[in-house]
Amino acid sequence: MPIEPINPPPRLLMGPGPINADPRVLRAMSAALVGQYDPAMTTYMNETMELYRAVFRTENDATLIIDGTGRAGIEAAMVSILAPGDVVLIPIFGRFGELLREIAERCQADVRIIRRQWGTVFTPAEIEAALVEHTPKLLAIVHGDTSTTLAQPLEELGALAAKHGALLYVDTTASLGGNTFELDAWGIDVVTSGLQKCLAGPSGSSPISLSAKAVAVINSRKSVEAGLRSDGDPVSATPIRSNYFDLSQILDYWGPKRLNHHTEATSMLYAAHECARLIVNEGIDNAVRRHRTHGDAMVAGLAGMELTLFGDQSVRMNNVVGVYIPDGIDGDGARRAMLDDYGIEIGTSFGPLAGRVWRIGTMGYNARRDAVLTTLAALEQVLRRGGVAVTAGSGVGAALDSYE
């Protein structure tokens, strides 16, 4: 039987991401390609840099995109900074902290971790104590860890890292655009992100920004690529152990030298450009406020149905909430009913929360009133069919109250 063209079923993606992309982003991807060094292409690259400076709130020259998913950005940051044996401190409060650890281990860094129980975050004092104990080259932490739905407060970490001689790297894949983030004001040296959460795009492109201090560390490890190398070119004692993720090379491709690296993934660049353009036009503060409004409404609706929320609500991300699966309900069966009967996806959980907690997102294009109310209305029906005594209209009613 011949394989048919892609024709996805209609879905309202209300899980922890990816979510429905903004149709304008999808349309941007269908724009015609141009050559790798076409003036139009280098203009789009420069505009993308400018737009992500606004999104990250930074003046960093070195602001660009990595051609891969959010995880690719993490690996590019880590492998470009961490040489084997370098000490990295990773405070872990969820699954994606474990991912940072995993990637740092692959870099053969000397990985020191501190852990917080899922559902909590670190105090600055806890992190400072670990900085004092481990004196790392790099402090690496996730901003919003969707596995627990919590956001680590970052305001003080840049100053702490600097005080103790460390660079600060933050992964904002799940948080950027939906939660306040201030790269320069918070003294962050490296940040990476992804498109598929609050930025309303598809996964496959990872925005990144690097402070001058971070660029200096990376460039100290620079080796010009075999095939482009000249006799006078530097050869590092601790060369970066990836070519694709070698930020020193990628910066030369995005910078005035335009030194050939991989062929930029043009359609994904178009997507990243449009994601940033839309949120910059909306205003970053407005976008964060929108995520808070609709996230709060979803939370109010879930609480209105007398469901129990997971984790420290004082540090919940605006764009995703964890809720305990009610007793007697088959969590995966209910998710399947949401998908099959209503076309709505809500999320399962990892590790210690698997089978106990659903994660429900309100982010990017889906941080919308109709998406919130439709999800709550469908969930009420599914819970009732599953035998939970839900007061009719309690979820939607509480959400509507929250909006007022």
Place this chain on the structure above:
Amino acid sequence: MPIEPINPPPRLLMGPGPINADPRVLRAMSAALVGQYDPAMTTYMNETMELYRAVFRTENDATLIIDGTGRAGIEAAMVSILAPGDVVLIPIFGRFGELLREIAERCQADVRIIRRQWGTVFTPAEIEAALVEHTPKLLAIVHGDTSTTLAQPLEELGALAAKHGALLYVDTTASLGGNTFELDAWGIDVVTSGLQKCLAGPSGSSPISLSAKAVAVINSRKSVEAGLRSDGDPVSATPIRSNYFDLSQILDYWGPKRLNHHTEATSMLYAAHECARLIVNEGIDNAVRRHRTHGDAMVAGLAGMELTLFGDQSVRMNNVVGVYIPDGIDGDGARRAMLDDYGIEIGTSFGPLAGRVWRIGTMGYNARRDAVLTTLAALEQVLRRGGVAVTAGSGVGAALDSYE
């Protein structure tokens, strides 16, 4: 000044790639997203595997796509197979052979190279002699190296590699779909490719296929990721030094386990799916024939204008030709005139050919009669304006003759 939406100028991309994507591929990318484990998504992943088995001419189960450009596929193959100190033999006949070397060096492999002058390829005997001398774990070679426009004959290399105990890896980024390629029949263990050449897509996704033998080598290095690891899980003595490119993990994501790795780049998967679907529907042999027909017409046209071709024409790729820049012509000025006055991009060259040779492609969506004839017509005008005595109609005439 606000940044406007992406609105690329019309371009006919007749360089060595990327080229204009097929509009059907661009449209596929604008399809709505679905969740990472949506039944529709896993179906598309499985279909993509099936389609690329047909494209690569293989029965390999382990046939999938890497979320990154062609270079990402190369790095995934290398870093997953080559542990530090492993011997890899790389016959280099152009710039992309140097790239294989570069990436193998980053893996800390023991890299042995043999070189051929640009414009020539290796004989099987030369490669066998090097296999005997170096007894590598891996023989790694480029199929079609666009830097020289030549294709290395591969038919005998699989048997030679097997005879001498090596795996054979081939990079087909620039050749696949436009030149005969037979993974199983030629005994190739690992192949990677890209979408942006003969497959008529955008860069940003790298199809890959692995023989059972290659999978066994990769899985012998398997480490389950921190955060997903259980006590009984294996820990390798030579762990793969990348997480994003760890094929042992990516295979578990694409296989029946569906073990979480990075979120698949959905829109790029849609593109890869459509690229393969179109060429499978056309018939791989028909597609190769189409590339040969239009490539031959372009070559005839260039020769008809009394331009001199570069390199051993008996092993030229079907989809790209190198031509010496005529005396007295400013190569970059002429390329700029082609772009500015006709909207047509032709390619410059790297390294020893920079400033001496243009590279002109006829591939993917642009392996078409009108693309060939329009390019020749424009080039005639540009050459004449540049002072070259070109017989009017000589290029187009020769191309038309070639079609007949």
